[in-house]
Amino acid sequence: MIPVLSKSSVRMRDPKRVEQILTSMRNAGPSTLQVISDFDMTLTRFAYNGKRCPTSHNILDDSKLISEDCKAKLNNLLDTYYPIEIDSTRSVEEKLPLMVEWWTKAHELLVQQKIIKDHLALAVRESEAMLRDGYQQFFDHLHQLSVPLLIFSAGIGDVLEEVIRQAGVFHPNVKVFSNYMDFDESGVLQAFKGELIHIYNKREGALLNTEHFKELQSRCNVLLLGDSLGDLNMADGVMDLQNILKIGYLNDKVDERRQSYLNSYDIVLEKDETMDVPNDILLYITGQ
């Protein structure tokens, strides 16, 4: 077993199965691998020095691009809907319409703010967004081996791309599916493009993007990274899937949610702010 899996933050329902999947993936080699990952609170830190780190939405909410009145409204939405997002006593069916309501209201408020495209980079630079410790190795290693990294996010594409760009790791093997802003000819936000992606329709998004997966048809082994149970379906568009290893970051309400995460993720990382486990797993799978 890979030494990092004895780290105290690691929980596994079935370590033997994890070992089997890892061995199969290693035998198949890096040319058969693709990585599919969520962004907010998966590639970015949940907290730093005891303080919550921002999601891509929060980067805007906390920035100078938003009026005080709008900030208060967005914070109210967060206070109302985030507890629902992480409530393990409610079913997905019950939560889904409420999540759509959250995303729709938040996007409407953002559009009213006449955000200027050229101001996004500064908002990201001044934010407290942080990729998880070890991100450089993660992105660089995948790039060196030409392993595609697909980021599937219900956050804001323009903002998260900027986070990755400013960290110097937006390599050509990275592809992002997310909610993108639509700017008018003078560069002012007028709407969001395409179908709304929220935490519970990543499966539909994946199935709409089968063109992308077709390009990667020979990549039948998937390493999936997520932090919400909605992230588990991100690989549903992959054809001829051979092996999938699902790693889930359990950031919040750990005791209440442990069992449901263990039931659905192969490896659960409890309050682990690092990329240590994905990094060592990638080294192992790619034969290093």
Ligand code: TMP
């Ligand atoms: P994701 O990480 O699954 O892509 O989801 C994005 C996260 O963004 C989700 O955990 C909820 C959060 N969020 C905000 O922080 N503010 C918002 O206004 C909205 C709509 C979502």
Ligand code: MG
């Ligand atoms: Mg997330």
